[in-house]
Amino acid sequence: MKLYEYESKDIARKYGVQTPxxxxxxxxxxxxxxxxxxxxxxxxxxxxxxxxxxxxxxxxxxxxxxxxxxxxxxxxxxxxxxxxxxxxxxxKICVAREYYVSITVDRATKQITYLVSSMGGVEIEELARKHPEKIKRMSVDPSIGYLGYMGREAAVFMELPWSLSNQVDHVLSAMYRIMIDYDAELVEFNPLALTCDNKLIALDAKIIVDDNSLFKHPELQALYGRGLTPYERKAKELGFNYVELDGDIGVISNGAGLTMATMDAILYYGGRPANFLDIGGGAGRERVKEAVKLLLTHPKVKALLVNIFGGITRCDEVAHGVLEALAEAGVSKPVVVRMLGTNEEEGRRILSEKGITVYSEMDEAVRKIVEYSRGG
Incomplete structure (x- = not known):
């Protein structure tokens, strides 16, 4: 869950970080x-x-x-x-220089990691692409926690005067404590500014809290769900794993791995996914129906791909769910179905009788949905 800047700064001040x-x-x-x-x-x-x-x-x-x-x-x-x-x-603050500091979870090393740079006020992704040598990474051993030498190393890398190393140490230590206390995925000060009177002050602050930890933070629970689009909110209510993207091809699949692979294939063939929607394993016709209706009624979605591997999910149930959604949605958009596995033949028969072609190979289905999205 993302916090607004003013909320992030309220937390930062509680830990002794200066803000305007x-x-x-x-x-x-x-x-x-x-x-x-x-x-x-x-x-x-x-x-x-x-x-x-x-x-x-x-x-x-x-x-x-x-x-x-x-x-x-x-x-x-x-x-x-x-x-x-x-x-x-x-x-308005008199600023001498701007820096970048953040702390996040590095999933590759499975450690909490600091990112610091002498170039602040820019997006970290852009900085990493154009000036990777300007970013220093420092991993924290979770069994030990933050150590003071990290602040000194950061101060040297950011080319700050040695007299400011204690301030850097204070800021980085506070970030680590916020990270742990709030179960944060990210704590970022960008820019962290050196003022004209030699003080370090967070001009901007961003904190993202792990949704799964909100039960431990009752003061944040009431904030959950804000900033979501109506479709994201509806998907949450229905219990779907759903993320909105910028494309125009709706994606429904079962299992995060298959859903991601489907999105990758769409991009490979020149299409753009409109979303990530994982209906999970064992989904029945009602769950499939609600997922299909959700995306059919989304204004960004031009065409919809349903890609199902029938293990504990039955293909005939998927077929019934797709047809019921098409009947109830009141929207006509191209729909491509790829299914494989349990009761596959019955699922094919159900959809074929209604004029919907079912594909066995994902590549074929993806090529077809990309063609539809282009008006083909």
Whole structure:
């Protein structure tokens, strides 16, 4: 679960990390009052998407009157599909340099790992692609935890004065404690700024908490589900493993591995998956029906691929679920089915009688769905 910037900064301050003074505003009048207190300010849209700066979601104002006008411009604006309902209005900071620091779980090494760089304010993926030598990785032995030498190594790598090594140590130590205490998948300060008076301050903060740990954090449970699209929310209610993507080919499969392989095949043949939807093992016709209806009614989906390996999942049940969904959805879109396994022959017969061709080979089915998505 992603936290908003202001929530992440609230947590960071509890652990002693300095952040700019700021006020949460939901109206231009509140932004005006904040600017009257702080002077020059930065107005930051509170949305749960990346790249908001490039999308025009962060604006500066030199006076209260300008802050009022900029707040009117930002509130209600759509940033990458998310409506801006609140602004974080912060004092403008004199910045000498910007750095990048984060701590996350490295699944390859199965360790908590720091990423630090002397280049801040840019996306870490872009930084890793263009300047991999500018990123330092430091793994933490989970049986020992954070050690002070890591802060000193980070300070040296970021080319900070030795006099600031204690501040770096404090920031990195706080990040590790946040990571552990909140069961976080990511704690990121980007940028971590060196101010003109030689202080390290988190200009931006991002914390992502593992959904599976929310039972341990009652203060966060009520926040779960916000920022989801209506289709993501519906999928959660139905118990599907579902992720929305930017493509136009709907994908339904059983098992995370097969679903991922299906998406890879679609990309290989020039298509673009609209989603990841794993209905799980042993899905009956009702579960299949709800999954198919969900994607058929999604406006981004031009064509739908159902790719099922029938182990404990019966192909005849899948076939009935597909037909019931087509009857109830009231939407006509191309549907391609590939099924193999338990009761495969019966499933083929059920669908064939309704004019739906069933494929045995995934490549054939994927090529066909890509063709449909292109209007073929």
């Amino acid at each position: 003074r700021g006020v949460l505003a939901s109206s231009p009048e509140e932004a005006l009052r904040a600017a009257e207190e702080f002077g020059a300010v930065v107005l930051k849209s509170q949305v749960l998407v990346g790249g908001r700066g490039l999308a025009g979601g962060i604006l500066k104002a030199e006076s209260p009157a300008e802050a009022y006008m900029k707040a009117k411009e930002l509130l209600g604006k759509m940033i990458k599909g998310e409506r801006v309902e609140k602004l974080l209005v912060e004092e």
